[in-house]
Amino acid sequence: MATTTATMEPEPIPLRTLTVLLNYERVISDPRFKNYRLTRSSISDPSLIDRTKASNPSEFAKLPKSIERTSITLFQTYDEPTSTEPPPTVCQIHPNAFLDAHALTDAQRELLYYQTRGHDGCYKAIGLYQLFFDLYGLENKISVQIKDEEPLILDLATRMNLEFKIRGPKLHTITAFSGKELSLLNGSKEDECHVVGVFECNQDKNKWIVVDMSRMQYGEAGRGLFGENYFLGTLTQFRESMKKICGEAIVGALVHPTLVLGGNVENELRLRTCAKRAWERWQNREKEGWCAFCGKPGRDLQKCSACRNKKIFYCCKAHQKSDWKLHKHTCERNQK
């Protein structure tokens, strides 16, 4: 950065900001959804569940007893026109979609966007932090602010991964693509693995910080403490919030972060590009902002008018409203 001199420590990146930036890059580049648009959803057409059950009885016969809700989302190929505009984080509706799908609200389309793209995403999400920190410099620090408390300044050396089992899943999701056999299934068996990032704060477990970028794969219940589309909070808050997602989140093990990207070169290349983009955006933050809620960049962002010093932007009114539950705790409007 041009403004940083040798005597100045670089500003530690807030973990929340980093998560918003990485998550945006991750979801918009998910290759599984490239050239697919949504055609049907059980949110707008509950009869889809019974019809899917009738045609796939074996999939439903072995479902865990703990399942409280099923969500099915169907996608169909669509030749997406090339655009230079940064994409929004909502499912685009296929022109041939049923009427009820066209009637999905923006909030429902956003939920389905994160829910479907979060599938099988926890190791990739963890890997993204690692790839970012490689660019950022492991000797540098990050800051963590959950609500309005003084930010914690943490060493990257305190970072670990927490692997555990989702026992007794409450949400069963099926994401299917027309013309493909592959369906993305969540909650169809007991004991699915999940992994989240953890920053250890001394020996005080109450202060351990958990970050989970892919948690909305468990639907609305996966949202963060203030309605974010990721989770950031203490370990205690994390464990408490998992009760909405499964019967028991069995803590498996804390492991040192290693890159587990599935050995897929194309995938790794994509994630490296995501990390690089987030790094460039952070370095360029004085010139170009992003939506505090979804991470979308762009020239037509609206600034929070109450914040004079802080640069808080939104891509739309809905995201400003969604972010208020969190932002009200630090907005200059409420500070004397």
Ligand SMILES: [Zn+2]
């Ligand atoms: Zn936004």
Ligand SMILES: [Zn+2]
């Ligand atoms: Zn504000």
